Every structure is written in structure tokens, then in C-alpha cells.
Amino acid sequence: MxxxxxxxxxxxxxxxxxxxxxxxxxxxxxxxxxxxxxxxxxxxxxxxxxxxxxxxxxxxxxxxxxxxxxxxxxxxxxxxxxxxxxxDSRRENVKVDYFNRRLQSSDGTLQLNLSPQTEILSTNGQYFTGNITERNLIVLYGATTKSIPPQTTPHKIIVICS
CATH class of the missing domain: 2.40.50.140 (Nucleic acid-binding proteins)
Structure with a gap:
């Protein structure tokens, strides 16, 4: 996609x-x-x-x-x-994109750094236990670094299973 x-x-x-x-x-x-x-x-x-x-x-x-x-x-x-x-929300950013094996978005504008607190779900609301790399993801996050590409530790990731 x-x-x-x-x-x-x-x-x-x-x-x-x-x-x-x-x-x-x-x-x-x-x-x-x-x-x-x-x-x-x-x-x-x-x-x-x-x-x-x-x-x-x-x-x-x-x-x-x-x-x-x-x-x-x-x-x-x-x-x-x-x-x-x-x-749209002032408290939360949303990025929907394909993320490669390094968890970088296809447009190169966001790099994900996972933490144990990052909630990873499928679109049906259940916990996702598979590999999230090389997939389309819905990423919910707050602040990013000023690096290139910007990096963030998302609080929630929803995996789009196709």
C-alpha cells in the first residue's frame, strides 16, 4: 500500500x-x-x-x-x-506509513525507537505479537528529536494486517 x-x-x-x-x-x-x-x-x-x-x-x-x-x-x-x-489533536501525533526493517518511515520523516511501554496492537484491538518491521503501521506519538530523520518513542503502534 x-x-x-x-x-x-x-x-x-x-x-x-x-x-x-x-x-x-x-x-x-x-x-x-x-x-x-x-x-x-x-x-x-x-x-x-x-x-x-x-x-x-x-x-x-x-x-x-x-x-x-x-x-x-x-x-x-x-x-x-x-x-x-x-x-487532529494537539497532544498526539499520528503517522500512517510503511516502516522498513530499521523502523524508518517510507518517506524518511520518522524513525521509531521502541520501549517496553510501547503498546503494539492489531486493528481489532488485540495485542500484536509478530514482527512489526516491513509493515504498514499507525503510529501514535508525542515529541520527536530534532535529528534527521526525527526520532520518537511511540506510545502506541497499530499494525495494519492486510
Whole structure:
């Protein structure tokens, strides 16, 4: 997965019709505006992971993470299937990316240093006991060093099992 992100304010939340009556109410379309003239529609599916299981409302600042390699309709505004949604917080940073064997993000902007206190879970909330390297991870962390790349000791990691 080639995970990319888009951040902004939720402007509209509507039901999203998939064409299947059994899916009514299970899919949502969130319109997000970054305040600089860019708008994205995120299709929120039953499998979309919400960081900290928060509920998102119109007016909230969010970041949506999507697979940039997935097929998308050629429409405006762009419409992406949300893999992960995060409500922005001043107390906590969220990074969703592929982390290599050295636990460095694919874009080189974050290096993870694990501690015994780092909670490692799967998306279903259970403890993850496998190897977290060379995987897509949802990383929740506070401060980083000023080194290149910045380093952090995350307080929680959620492994995206595909």
C-alpha cells in the first residue's frame, strides 16, 4: 500500500450509497477542505480504522489516509477510500506509513525507537505479537528529536494486517 494523507476540516458528512440495499447506512462520504482551495471526499467504509475510535463531526479537523495506488474515479473533488481516519489533536501525533526493517518511515520523516511501554496492537484491538518491521503501521506519538530523520518513542503502534 502506498499510503498518502490529506488534512482539513470536515465540511459535510453524508450517507454513501454503494448500490446494495444491504449496505445502506454502512458507508459514509466525508468532504474535507484544507482551507487552501483543495477539497477531498473520503469514502468511509466499515473497515476504515478510526484512530482512538473517535467519532467525527462536521467542523472537526481530521487527517484521512488512503492508498494512492488504488483505483479512483476521475471526478472532482477527488474521491478516495479512507484506510485510516484521525481526528487532529494537539497532544498526539499520528503517522500512517510503511516502516522498513530499521523502523524508518517510507518517506524518511520518522524513525521509531521502541520501549517496553510501547503498546503494539492489531486493528481489532488485540495485542500484536509478530514482527512489526516491513509493515504498514499507525503510529501514535508525542515529541520527536530534532535529528534527521526525527526520532520518537511511540506510545502506541497499530499494525495494519492486510
Amino acid at each position: 502506498n499510503l498518502q494523507s490529506f488534512s482539513g476540516v470536515v465540511m459535510v458528512i453524508n450517507d454513501f450509497y454503494t448500490g446494495q440495499n444491504k449496505d445502506a447506512g454502512c458507508y459514509v462520504l466525508m468532504t474535507v477542505d484544507n482551507g487552501r482551495g483543495n477539497v477531498v471526499n473520503f469514502v468511509v467504509e466499515p473497515t476504515t480504522y478510526f484512530v482512538n475510535h473517535v467519532k467525527v463531526h462536521v467542523g472537526d479537523r481530521v487527517t484521512g489516509f488512503y492508498d494512492a495506488d488504488a483505483a479512483t474515479p476521475m471526478i472532482y473533488p477527488p474521491q478516495f477510500r479512507a484506510v485510516v481516519m484521525s481526528k
